Amino acid sequence: MSINVAKLTAALQQFVGSVANVQAAAVVSPDGLALASCLMPGMDEERVSAMAAALLSLSERIGRELNRGSIERVWVEGAQGYSIITNCTEEAVLLVLADRQAKLGVVNLEIKNVVSQLQEFLTGSSNTLAMSS
Numbered sequence: 001m002s003i004n005v006a007k008l009t010a011a012l013q014q015f016v017g018s019v020a021n022v023q024a025a026a027v028v029s030p031d032g033l034a035l036a037s038c039l040m041p042g043m044d045e046e047r048v049s050a051m052a053a054a055l056l057s058l059s060e061r062i063g064r065e066l067n068r069g070s071i072e073r074v075w076v077e078g079a080q081g082y083s084i085i086t087n088c089t090e091e092a093v094l095l096v097l098a099d100r101q102a103k104l105g106v107v108n109l110e111i112k113n114v115v116s117q118l119q120e121f122l123t124g125s126s127n128t129l130a131m132s133s
Helices: 005-018 045-065 104-122
Strands: 022-028 034-038 073-078 081-089 092-099
Touching: 005 022, 005 034, 005 104, 022 045, 022 104, 034 045, 045 073, 045 081, 045 092, 081 104, 092 104
Parallel strands: none
Antiparallel strands: 022 034, 022 092, 073 081, 081 092
């Protein structure tokens, strides 16, 4: 899988900068590798990626065990906001962090839009990880 990290990062920065109340976003592999991110200061990219992968793995197991089918999106609502994990491709998921004031319908629509863009970048080229930033 070839990934243009610069394009992924730019798309995430545009998404976080333009969608009201979205605080951070990251594209993560199912095994916990950060492919690109736009996180809040002080957030550890490796830790965020590992937690997103763990949550996705548990959610997939719940989907199987409870006959819910494949997981499209995972929502975690906390006192300070939302963590949303959405499938992009078989090799990547999008993690979005939004605050409590986020309009979830708008965020959901914008997630669909950015996922389409990210899929193009994720499925684009050869088989090496291009670490251009």
